[in-house]
Amino acid sequence: MTSAEYIAPAAFEERDELTGDWNGARSDLEAFGITPFFYYDAIVGANVSGGIQGDEEFTGQIYAGFDFDFEKLFGWEATTMKLSMVDRHGKSVSKNVGGIYDPMTIYGGPDGQKTILYQIVIETRLNDQWSLKFGRDSQDSDFANDDLYRYSLSTSINGPIRAMMLDAPQIVSFPLGLWHARLKYQASDEHMFKVGAYQNRQDIWENIPGTDFGWDDDDGLTFMAQYDWTPSIYDRPAQLYVGVAYSKVDYTQFDMKEADSQSRIYAHFDFQPKEDLTLFAFGAYTTQEELAFSPLQISAGANYKGLIPSRENDRTVAFVTYGEISDDYADSVMQDLDYEMVYELGHRVQITPAFYIQPSVQYIHNPGGSGNIDDAIVLGAWIGGSF
Numbered sequence: 001m002t003s004a005e006y007i008a009p010a011a012f013e014e015r016d017e018l019t020g021d022w023n024g025a026r027s028d029l030e031a032f033g034i035t036p037f038f039y040y041d042a043i044v045g046a047n048v049s050g051g052i053q054g055d056e057e058f059t060g061q062i063y064a065g066f067d068f069d070f071e072k073l074f075g076w077e078a079t080t081m082k083l084s085m086v087d088r089h090g091k092s093v094s095k096n097v098g099g100i101y102d103p104m105t106i107y108g109g110p111d112g113q114k115t116i117l118y119q120i121v122i123e124t125r126l127n128d129q130w131s132l133k134f135g136r137d138s139q140d141s142d143f144a145n146d147d148l149y150r151y152s153l154s155t156s157i158n159g160p161i162r163a164m165m166l167d168a169p170q171i172v173s174f175p176l177g178l179w180h181a182r183l184k185y186q187a188s189d190e191h192m193f194k195v196g197a198y199q200n201r202q203d204i205w206e207n208i209p210g211t212d213f214g215w216d217d218d219d220g221l222t223f224m225a226q227y228d229w230t231p232s233i234y235d236r237p238a239q240l241y242v243g244v245a246y247s248k249v250d251y252t253q254f255d256m257k258e259a260d261s262q263s264r265i266y267a268h269f270d271f272q273p274k275e276d277l278t279l280f281a282f283g284a285y286t287t288q289e290e291l292a293f294s295p296l297q298i299s300a301g302a303n304y305k306g307l308i309p310s311r312e313n314d315r316t317v318a319f320v321t322y323g324e325i326s327d328d329y330a331d332s333v334m335q336d337l338d339y340e341m342v343y344e345l346g347h348r349v350q351i352t353p354a355f356y357i358q359p360s361v362q363y364i365h366n367p368g369g370s371g372n373i374d375d376a377i378v379l380g381a382w383i384g385g386s387f
Contacts, residue, residue: 018354019387033072038064041384042090043104043153051097051367051376059090059107063175065119078125086175087115093378099367100166100294100323100340101156103378108175109205116210118175131184136177136213139198142184143224143243144171144266148280148303153360153380156299156321156342161266161284163297163323170222170247170262172204179215182224192228197221200249220249233271242267253290254332262291276305289326296324313350315358319343325369337369348382358382 017038021027029036042060047053065084070076092107107113121135133142140160152158159165159173172178182196200220201209226243244265251259263286270280283298301319306312321342330337346360364376 016353017386018352031072033069035067035069036065037067037084038062038387039384040387041106041382043106043380043382045093045104045153045378045380047093047097047103047376047378049377050374051093051099051364051378052373053096055093055096057091057093057104059088059092059104059113061089061106061108061175062087063118076124078131079122080124081122082119084119084175085115086118088113088175097364097367097376097378098373099342099364099376100325100369101154101162101321101342101364103154103362103364103380105153105155105158108208111206112208114208114210116175116208118177120177129186131186132181133184134181136179136209138173138176138178139171139180139196139222139224140173142182142194142196143226144245144268144284145173146239146241146268146270146280146282148270148278148301151303151315151317151346151348151358152301152319152344153346153358153382154319154321154342154344154362156323157301157319157344161282161297161299163284163292163294164245164264164266167293167329168202168251168262168291169204170200170245170264171198171224176204176209178204178209179213190230192230194224194226194228196224198224200247202249202251218250220247222247222249236272236274238269238271240267240269251291254326254328255290257290259288259291262286262288264288264292278303289328292326293329294323295326296322298322311349313353315348315350317344317346317348323369330369335370338366338371340367340369341365346382354386356382356384358384 044058046056063086068081070079088108092104094102119137121137123133125131144160149157155162164170178199180198185193200222223246228241230239246263248261253259266284268282272278279302281300286292286295289295299321304316307316323340325337343363346358348356348358350356360380362378367373
């Protein structure tokens with residue numbers, strides 16, 4: 001008997017959740033058309049070398065809600081709804097590391113550590129090829145993101161492409177929900193196209209939307225378009241997506257002049273050279289250095305499932321990110337800024353199908369891009385479970 005089999009009672013073999021099937025109540029709800037979910041994640045991080053000063057912190061979050069199957073509930077074919085909330089608490093070592101990216105990805109900043117009403121979103125399949133989604137959600141549910149990113153403790157990888165969220169944001173990520181509509185066209189098994197329009201709020205970091213359903217006079221729109229291709233290369237699975245984000249909203253440039261739009265292109269590619277090993281890279285670029293804190297970001301990673309014998313469900317992961325800092329921004333703060341790089345190595349131990357722990361080490365080179373802060377080493381562990 002393996003340790004995983006010993007830890008996991010029979011209920012875990014039937015359900016992915018730690019609390020099992022609630023004596024059949026959960027299955028009954030799902031049969032009726034209501035699927036509850038509850039996840040808890042926490043990260044412990046310690047800046048053990050370099051940075052501004054040593055630090056150790058804890059941050060956690062609850063993500064909970066319901067998925068509704070309207071076909072089962074009301075007879076509305078191929079229509080679903082998601083209603084969710086997020087509670088974030090704790091602190092991060094990021095301030096004392098001094099870098100661009102946060103080493104503890106589920107920290108939402110000092111203004112984001114609160115309870116937030118996140119998703120109120122409906123999706124309906126119009127036919128075999130077309131589907132429509134609308135309501136309140138974040139762009140990373142559909143654009144500029146991939147499941148491979150979610151194994152990183154650092155915001156340099158985890159979530160949508162971070163360069164698109166810094167300073168003058170074009171997109172937002174979990175758990176910030178904004179009004180939107182997204183149309184998806186599945187042309188074939190290999191080819192998919194998506195377009196979307198999202199509310200753009202430039203003060204979103206100071207005023208977390210939550211139950212604020214309004215649309216202010218100075219809010220704008222971000223238009224997203226993305227093409228996804230999933231071919232086989234040498235009979236091995238691969239994926240490519242390319243996209244563009246165009247934001248029509250009033251921006252203030254680093255020289256304090258006004259601008260009314262920002263655009264950026266992005267792309268991702270991953271490939272499985274062998275079974276259970278996936279290599280990937282992605283990046284984003286804009287020519288508008290007068291608006292973009294990081295005009296260029298390039299990231300890469302590897303994800304190996306079952307690298308250790310007898311641990312076939314564990315994941316060994318490695319990541320690296322290069323983030324360029326805008327010359328215009330550097331001039332505006334009268335500093336000589338260049339770039340920051342983040343290296344990360346981790347191993348996710350899948351203790352049961354519903355519970356994991358992931359130790360990680362991050363090396364942050366040139367934190368903040370100035371060269372005045374020593375390279376930092378951050379040790380961390382991510383613990384997560386589905387209840």
